[in-house]
Amino acid sequence: MSGADQKRALPRNTYSKATEDVLRDMILNGDIEPGERLNEVALASELEISRGPLREAVRRLTGEGLLTAVSHRGAFVRTFSRREIVELYELRSALELHAVRLVCTRASDEELDAADAMLSDTQSRISAAEAPGYPQELDFHLRLVELTHNRALHRAAVEVHRQLSLARSMSAKRPTRARAAVVEHSDLVAVLRAREVDRATALMTRHLDHSMESAIAALGLPGDGEGPHGETPIPLEQSPS
Amino acid sequence: MSGADQKRALPRNTYSKATEDVLRDMILNGDIEPGERLNEVALASELEISRGPLREAVRRLTGEGLLTAVSHRGAFVRTFSRREIVELYELRSALELHAVRLVCTRASDEELDAADAMLSDTQSRISAAEAPGYPQELDFHLRLVELTHNRALHRAAVEVHRQLSLARSMSAKRPTRARAAVVEHSDLVAVLRAREVDRATALMTRHLDHSMESAIAALGLPGDGEGPHGETPIPLEQSPS
DNA sequence: GAACTGAAAACTGTCAACAGTTCTCAGGAA
DNA sequence: TTCCTGAGAACTGTTGACAGTTTTCAGTTC
Numbered sequence A, B: 001m002s003g004a005d006q007k008r009a010l011p012r013n014t015y016s017k018a019t020e021d022v023l024r025d026m027i028l029n030g031d032i033e034p035g036e037r038l039n040e041v042a043l044a045s046e047l048e049i050s051r052g053p054l055r056e057a058v059r060r061l062t063g064e065g066l067l068t069a070v071s072h073r074g075a076f077v078r079t080f081s082r083r084e085i086v087e088l089y090e091l092r093s094a095l096e097l098h099a100v101r102l103v104c105t106r107a108s109d110e111e112l113d114a115a116d117a118m119l120s121d122t123q124s125r126i127s128a129a130e131a132p133g134y135p136q137e138l139d140f141h142l143r144l145v146e147l148t149h150n151r152a153l154h155r156a157a158v159e160v161h162r163q164l165s166l167a168r169s170m171s172a173k174r175p176t177r178a179r180a181a182v183v184e185h186s187d188l189v190a191v192l193r194a195r196e197v198d199r200a201t202a203l204m205t206r207h208l209d210h211s212m213e214s215a216i217a218a219l220g221l222p223g224d225g226e227g228p229h230g231e232t233p234i235p236l237e238q239s240p241s
Numbered sequence C: 001g002a003a004c005t006g007a008a009a010a011c012t013g014t015c016a017a018c019a020g021t022t023c024t025c026a027g028g029a030a
Numbered sequence D: 001t002t003c004c005t006g007a008g009a010a011c012t013g014t015t016g017a018c019a020g021t022t023t024t025c026a027g028t029t030c
Helices: A015-029 A040-047 A051-063 A083-106 A107-130 A132-145 A151-168 A178-193 A197-219 B013-030 B040-047 B052-065 B082-108 B109-129 B135-147 B152-169 B177-195 B198-221
Strands: A068-072 A074-078 B065-070 B074-077
Touching: A015 A051, A015 A151, A015 B052, A040 A051, A051 B052, A051 B065, A068 B082, A074 A151, A083 A132, A083 A151, A083 A178, A083 A197, A083 B082, A083 B152, A107 A132, A107 A178, A151 A197, A151 B082, A151 B152, A151 B177, A178 A197, B013 B052, B013 B152, B040 B052, B052 B074, B082 B135, B082 B152, B082 B177, B082 B198, B109 B135, B109 B177, B135 B152, B135 B177, B177 B198
Parallel strands: none
Antiparallel strands: A068 A074, B065 B074
């Protein structure tokens, strides 16, 4: 047979997998706030499934660093100390700087042209609306990592970006570096196009430093979070007011 | 009270969490072979638990890249194509090269001395027995990443190392680069001690290249695995003979 | 009023049974 | 023999109930 397995191509979605995606969206959308506890029975009935598949999804998202589980107390939407955010940015640097090096020697001219085109498209949309601003920022970086054609690297980058996205949702005021960021992206693509590795990594380093400073500044509240090598505090729900 | 929460410090282990650790060990030890399917009812009864906690553990290990789950067919111990191994090594390079840069500017002299001491200890043990050989290799690299005091980076490195460890267990013949590796580690520590960043990253790059070549060579079988951007094959169990 | 006590409520961890899908393999047709 | 067929077996996905832990809070004592 030629068009062999039509059925196999569309695997019947299981509740467990679907719930995982829904939950992730809810967390990243802010439908559940950082620090908040997930009530299994309430959530399960809201999603109209039983607790089994829900718990499996929770376990998976815990592994992704979006939730933190505490024995016999439940799963909490993860919160980030200032230090943890710095750590995540360092991890992001590790991934994206290496991506820059790989892309510089590996991506085709056409691919880089496409990236450039995407950028100017984004730029025009930002000049016009300004509204969303940041999603594109992350999008560009993930697109860049995709150009390495390394799926393991890409998956790792996606995970870090998701965590940073969640961390960002803890900020009261949103950092509006969108316009500046696009310019920096543009410069980067130009240098990549010229295959100047050292200059490209230098640009990326500075760009990520800016991004981190902006994120940390927007965070404000938790001071330094903890000592230089302190322990992460238990993510208890903080319900002030 | 001074020694406040004794109970809280030792969280009653849940079957789910314990199973996760046991299963991971079983996979990395080779008790379950790469490509093999995990039979939920059989495994659950063997571990003397019910399928619920087992399934949660499986979901978690799937997230760690040690298992691959297929809808309605079960979870399989992951197998790696040649390309996936190369990708993992690139990811490992990203993490460890950045770790080298951070350690160079951040680790104390004392910490680096300790790393050096550990090395010569390992060296003597290898000269004496030669037997285990590789675990130390990975240990050193993880120890190095620990010196960054970046937990996110460390966690990512651990995950990659576990996957590579599993991939290595697919090899018929084991690569015996142990002695050569220790020498390269020694050189690296010396350069780190001298805070020569560029030379350190160069050494690490070469070292990882050697390690990858050795791993790929030991693998042998699956040729190139797949085309340049091909799809990962379904991890069906390959029961020859 | 502030701090302790303990029983009830709420919730997570675990289990056993049911439902739907995939796999196996004997039986039959070409 | 080789290829199909389909009924039964085996297995995964899901559910609802039970068990043990944590939290809550009214009642009590200082």
